[in-house]
Amino acid sequence: MPKISDARRDARRNQILEAAQRAFAAKGYQHTSMAEVIAEAELSTGAVYGYFDGKRDLFAAVAKQVLGRRNADLVAAAADGSPPAPAEVLEIVLDGTRSEGLDLRLLVQLWGEATVDPEMRDVVNAGVKVLGGAFRAALRRWFEVHPEHAPDGADVAAENLVPVLMGMGQGFIFQSAMLDGFDSRAYLDGARRILPH
Amino acid sequence: MPKISDARRDARRNQILEAAQRAFAAKGYQHTSMAEVIAEAELSTGAVYGYFDGKRDLFAAVAKQVLGRRNADLVAAAADGSPPAPAEVLEIVLDGTRSEGLDLRLLVQLWGEATVDPEMRDVVNAGVKVLGGAFRAALRRWFEVHPEHAPDGADVAAENLVPVLMGMGQGFIFQSAMLDGFDSRAYLDGARRILPH
DNA sequence: CCATAAAGAACGAGCGTTCGTTTTTATTGA
DNA sequence: TCAATAAAAACGAACGCTCGTTCTTTATGG
Numbered sequence: 001m002p003k004i005s006d007a008r009r010d011a012r013r014n015q016i017l018e019a020a021q022r023a024f025a026a027k028g029y030q031h032t033s034m035a036e037v038i039a040e041a042e043l044s045t046g047a048v049y050g051y052f053d054g055k056r057d058l059f060a061a062v063a064k065q066v067l068g069r070r071n072a073d074l075v076a077a078a079a080d081g082s083p084p085a086p087a088e089v090l091e092i093v094l095d096g097t098r099s100e101g102l103d104l105r106l107l108v109q110l111w112g113e114a115t116v117d118p119e120m121r122d123v124v125n126a127g128v129k130v131l132g133g134a135f136r137a138a139l140r141r142w143f144e145v146h147p148e149h150a151p152d153g154a155d156v157a158a159e160n161l162v163p164v165l166m167g168m169g170q171g172f173i174f175q176s177a178m179l180d181g182f183d184s185r186a187y188l189d190g191a192r193r194i195l196p197h
Numbered sequence: 198m199p200k201i202s203d204a205r206r207d208a209r210r211n212q213i214l215e216a217a218q219r220a221f222a223a224k225g226y227q228h229t230s231m232a233e234v235i236a237e238a239e240l241s242t243g244a245v246y247g248y249f250d251g252k253r254d255l256f257a258a259v260a261k262q263v264l265g266r267r268n269a270d271l272v273a274a275a276a277d278g279s280p281p282a283p284a285e286v287l288e289i290v291l292d293g294t295r296s297e298g299l300d301l302r303l304l305v306q307l308w309g310e311a312t313v314d315p316e317m318r319d320v321v322n323a324g325v326k327v328l329g330g331a332f333r334a335a336l337r338r339w340f341e342v343h344p345e346h347a348p349d350g351a352d353v354a355a356e357n358l359v360p361v362l363m364g365m366g367q368g369f370i371f372q373s374a375m376l377d378g379f380d381s382r383a384y385l386d387g388a389r390r391i392l393p394h
Numbered sequence: 395c396c397a398t399a400a401a402g403a404a405c406g407a408g409c410g411t412t413c414g415t416t417t418t419t420a421t422t423g424a
Numbered sequence: 425t426c427a428a429t430a431a432a433a434a435c436g437a438a439c440g441c442t443c444g445t446t447c448t449t450t451a452t453g454g
């Protein structure tokens with residue numbers, strides 16, 4: 001089989017994905033041309049189109065990868081040790097983005113695109129659903145250990161908290177990406193103060 | 198002398214602004230062509246370009262109008278009656294968007310564009326700043342009446358809460374615009390449960 | 395050696411904007 | 425009161441440019 005080896009193929013694919021992530025984060029999905037992505041990847045048009053169907057497909061792949069990594073963080077952190085408190089759950093996910101050096105503007109751009117593009121919307125919905133499940137599981141474990149905060153049971157308490165807690169995360173992402181002089185410490189302090197602990 | 202009357206001019210300007218808001222909300226800023234905005238406004242290219250410098254300027258104007266209205270809601274509600282509780286502050290702003298029939302996807306699109314376009318970023322920053330001021334003022338008044346929730350004084354308590362509370366609002370906007378089967382009631386219930394009351 | 399990956403020039407659709415022309419409007423002089 | 429007029433607003437065809445994609449050619453890994 002005169003084909004490229006799997007290792008080579010994966011490496012190329014990754015090379016393109018990382019270049020696309022950098023380019024999209026810097027200039028925005030809509031404002032980045034395929035030519036720019038291609039230049040950033042140090043490849044040719046034909047090569048890139050051999051790996052992805054087009055610009056849209058490329059952005060979706062970048063988004064899936066990023067969202068997948070966020071979920072992995074949370075699952076890993078929740079698996080070992082004592083259950084994290086609500087505020088800690090938030091911090092685990094947000095710290096993950098920081099340590100990875102993820103440009104949060106990329107996520108906000110994804111949101112914007114997803115309001116209008118059904119394929120992207122599906123990607124976001126799937127990502128939120130998976131991440132929401134991880135949030136719920138982590139919170140349930142914590143409420144089980146802290147029944148004083150869960151008068152109606154850990155399940156109900158977790159269920160009620162998930163949307164708002166994720167909302168606080170989304171608010172963090174938005175403000176961090178957008179606001180001049182955003183103080184992430186102050187934001188998380190404020191969150192810690194109102195969340196059960 | 199032979200110029201159009203101010204009333205006429207304002208009406209035309211509004212006609213364009215409203216058409217643009219509808220068009221952008223439906224298809225997204227980037228995916229909406231000027232031709233579509235112009236058709237929606239039932240005017241000609243030249244007419245629209247007589248009122249706005251271009252597509253970007255038009256979107257900025259729409260955004261400013263929308264953000265301005267949100268702020269007006271809050272200021273009005275906070276002015277009369279007893280100070281609203283934190284959760285109520287949130288509801289006032291979010292209810293305003295609903296009663297106006299504002300498509301929240303428009304805001305998420307604005308965010309996305311603002312990550313990449315300095316002019317839009319300024320619009321968003323200014324909007325958040327003004328709205329944040331209104332939040333702060335409303336919260337301070339409530340904490341003054343409920344000192345049991347403000348051990349370090351109403352000013353500090355309000356200051357600490359503003360970013361997270363706005364974050365919860367941004368989370369609401371995102372989820373409402375994006376998630377299939379979003380339950381706004383459940384979201385606000387969850388918020389009410391953790392916010393001081 | 396040849397199947398296929400990579401290259402990159404070329405294409406054509408779609409876009410925002412411009413500009414020369416036509417229509418409408420408010421004013422003015424009879 | 426009402427033409428006449430000049431200023432402007434509105435019109436819409438056309439332009440020039442960008443960009444995503446395709447396709448033919450060349451290089452190369454197995």
